[in-house]
Amino acid sequence: MYRYDDRDHAIINDRVAQFRGQTERYLAGDLSEEQFLPLRLQNGLYIQRLAPMLRIAVPYGLLNSTQLRRLARISRDYDKGYAHFTTRQNLQFNWPQLDDVPDILAELAEVEMHSVQTSGNCIRNTTSDPYAGVARDEIADPRPYCELIRQWSTFHPEFAFLPRKFKIAVSGSEQDRAAIRVHDIGVQIVKRGGEIGFQVLVGGGQGRTPVIAEQIRDFLPEQDLLSYLEAIVRVYNQLGRRDNKYKARIKILVKALGAEEFGRRVEQEWEQIKDGADRLTPEALAWAKSFFTEPTYRAFDGAASDAALQAQAEGDKAFSRWLERNSFPHRVPGYRAIKLSTKPTGVPPGDVTDRQLEAIAELADEFSFGEARVTHDQNVVLADVQQDRLLELWQAARKHGFATPNIGTLTDMICCPGGDYCSLANAKSIPVAEAIQRKFDDLDYLYDLGDLNLNISGCMNACGHHHVGHIGILGVDKKGEEFYQIQLGGSSSENASLAKVLGPSFSRAEVPEVIGKILDIYVEQRQPEEPFIDTYNRIGLQPFKESVYARAS
Amino acid sequence: MPAQAKKPKPAKLGPQPENPAQVIIDDAVAENVWRLLPQAEGDVEITGESLASGNVILPYKLWHNLRDELAERAHEIGVWLDSDESAELLGEDAKALPLIAVHFPAFADGRGFTTGRLLRERYGFDGELRAVGAFMRDQLTYLRRCGFNAFAYEGQQSLENLLESLHDFSDSYQAALDQPLPMFRRRAV
Numbered sequence: 140m141y142r143y144d145d146r147d148h149a150i151i152n153d154r155v156a157q158f159r160g161q162t163e164r165y166l167a168g169d170l171s172e173e174q175f176l177p178l179r180l181q182n183g184l185y186i187q188r189l190a191p192m193l194r195i196a197v198p199y200g201l202l203n204s205t206q207l208r209r210l211a212r213i214s215r216d217y218d219k220g221y222a223h224f225t226t227r228q229n230l231q232f233n234w235p236q237l238d239d240v241p242d243i244l245a246e247l248a249e250v251e252m253h254s255v256q257t258s259g260n261c262i263r264n265t266t267s268d269p270y271a272g273v274a275r276d277e278i279a280d281p282r283p284y285c286e287l288i289r290q291w292s293t294f295h296p297e298f299a300f301l302p303r304k305f306k307i308a309v310s311g312s313e314q315d316r317a318a319i320r321v322h323d324i325g326v327q328i329v330k331r332g333g334e335i336g337f338q339v340l341v342g343g344g345q346g347r348t349p350v351i352a353e354q355i356r357d358f359l360p361e362q363d364l365l366s367y368l369e370a371i372v373r374v375y376n377q378l379g380r381r382d383n384k385y386k387a388r389i390k391i392l393v394k395a396l397g398a399e400e401f402g403r404r405v406e407q408e409w410e411q412i413k414d415g416a417d418r419l420t421p422e423a424l425a426w427a428k429s430f431f432t433e434p435t436y437r438a439f440d441g442a443a444s445d446a447a448l449q450a451q452a453e454g455d456k457a458f459s460r461w462l463e464r465n466s467f468p469h470r471v472p473g474y475r476a477i478k479l480s481t482k483p484t485g486v487p488p489g490d491v492t493d494r495q496l497e498a499i500a501e502l503a504d505e506f507s508f509g510e511a512r513v514t515h516d517q518n519v520v521l522a523d524v525q526q527d528r529l530l531e532l533w534q535a536a537r538k539h540g541f542a543t544p545n546i547g548t549l550t551d552m553i554c555c556p557g558g559d560y561c562s563l564a565n566a567k568s569i570p571v572a573e574a575i576q577r578k579f580d581d582l583d584y585l586y587d588l589g590d591l592n593l594n595i596s597g598c599m600n601a602c603g604h605h606h607v608g609h610i611g612i613l614g615v616d617k618k619g620e621e622f623y624q625i626q627l628g629g630s631s632s633e634n635a636s637l638a639k640v641l642g643p644s645f646s647r648a649e650v651p652e653v654i655g656k657i658l659d660i661y662v663e664q665r666q667p668e669e670p671f672i673d674t675y676n677r678i679g680l681q682p683f684k685e686s687v688y689a690r691a692s
Numbered sequence: 693m694p695a696q697a698k699k700p701k702p703a704k705l706g707p708q709p710e711n712p713a714q715v716i717i718d719d720a721v722a723e724n725v726w727r728l729l730p731q732a733e734g735d736v737e738i739t740g741e742s743l744a745s746g747n748v749i750l751p752y753k754l755w756h757n758l759r760d761e762l763a764e765r766a767h768e769i770g771v772w773l774d775s776d777e778s779a780e781l782l783g784e785d786a787k788a789l790p791l792i793a794v795h796f797p798a799f800a801d802g803r804g805f806t807t808g809r810l811l812r813e814r815y816g817f818d819g820e821l822r823a824v825g826a827f828m829r830d831q832l833t834y835l836r837r838c839g840f841n842a843f844a845y846e847g848q849q850s851l852e853n854l855l856e857s858l859h860d861f862s863d864s865y866q867a868a869l870d871q872p873l874p875m876f877r878r879r880a881v
Contacts, residue, residue, distance in 0.1 A: 144879070146863050146875060150862075153860060153861045260800065296805065296833070296864070296866065296868050297802075297806055298805070300801065416877060419876070420877060426879065
């Protein structure tokens, strides 16, 4: 993974000192609430319903065991002993004290971490594929480009006060596991005639006005990545709306101008800067790539390793289930990537205790070259595990509560913190997730349902990605009461689509039963081996609607 | 029904920049030797003749109207751009100006960062580039990096305090006016 040198350390330490000064001025009354707001937000600090919330950047989800242990210590010393993985591969503390935050940032800086630009109207943490470097369908490893983007966007002097927040995602594989089509900029790595380049998409996003991004460049040469991003953000900074925060995202500008015209303006701007200092040199590209080389894999006979694993699985149904749902193919024979589930029933999705953070560190050290990845579905990936040690890993993961074999199923929900914590929420989301997990706790049933993304947001800001859930649940406020709207048919994959509203909303108590009716229709109508989303795409919303809203006779 | 002709409303002016007695120029507190004319509301008639002599910063539109009349006074005529007025409006004319001010009507309005950078990098402006309006102390590093060398500050902090914040960072990742090479070009050699 990327390691800081003296220059990176100096910049982050300067930032800690700067924020310490800002916090002191605020506490002394020299900085108004209004002026402190963007400063604390650009350090990931929100003032929430119950306490401040501090969001820590995890660049493209990558963590080493030293960082995990430090996060555990911070959660113990400054918080209530737990933390929360977010849908943008970051980590949040829910209970820090405002005047402790500079000290927390200093502790993070020691392990090459920070909270820079995890909030505010600036370029946020770049996200990517949690299987980067190990996926079989990978065209090129996205992480070196993510790191170059991270550095380019960190304290960018021109783009710290954009019209609105700005999110970039990079995918290096054929299958899109980074949801690039619902980002302000989506970068897809492609290879043409042996040359690496990028397809560039703009104007995707969730929130109040969900939009699927449109392509403005079919092939951008590798060395032009940063200058092209600079051109896009510059056009947006000048032309994006600033009169209404709900119309300020780049998606609104792209819609207003049309993707073609927006793209034309970007190209026009880019023509003027493409040969400038931001053009990536071969040395710079080689340097960035040098941080993401292969770990020292052992050589295995793939077929023999697969057969041995198969034999182990046959003897143990629970292990076999876990293997089926929670492990993923690896491009190196004899290895697998595994997902630790943070979603056993009754725990808010994405929440982990200090002890669990340390356990992830131990598992990473023991089984996966000391590294782990946070995923956008709020789980944790150990990317490089020997197949002959999976049984051992499973047993250890079970001990720490990470082995719930539900990855990709109905109960592996994406869920925002909701009304229990967030001051923006219209409704609670965590109790809804729990009620669904409790109703559908039969593993055989879950496996029979197969791949199914259920996403829950407590308000239309869509932090729980309800627009792109196969089933999406949105908390709404009806005259002071919490209700839930159900949506169907969303997807954040390479075939991205936005979910459609099923009909009038339901009370919280009704939600699990409504989900049950939707699943019944799927089971009834599906063809052999057909996943939920495909059945939905084939039969449409109507049969689900009829069943859910049928009058009791 | 006949269409009713609506009387055009006079465009409402946004916040106008102040013109404090002291400013920061090139890392030091200095006397402000420029007058600044706000945008005029309604039918206020300003002509080249009626404009008092001495250094004056004119709103872009007024400057554009009077520039020929004022050609002989060019050395004492600066221009200020509002946040919706891009560097492109001045374009190649920028080079000939002694001073350009860029207005930040609110600190969150970041268009001026791009304007400053383009004036310097694209249009070759090397005179005094002055930030005016509601920018704050904590934006000074960014402003400086985008080419601003003068600051007409309207806030509560002392200018001495402000000087400290001009250099909050000892290094930077991007190329900008203070650093021609992005860090990747400096480390990967």
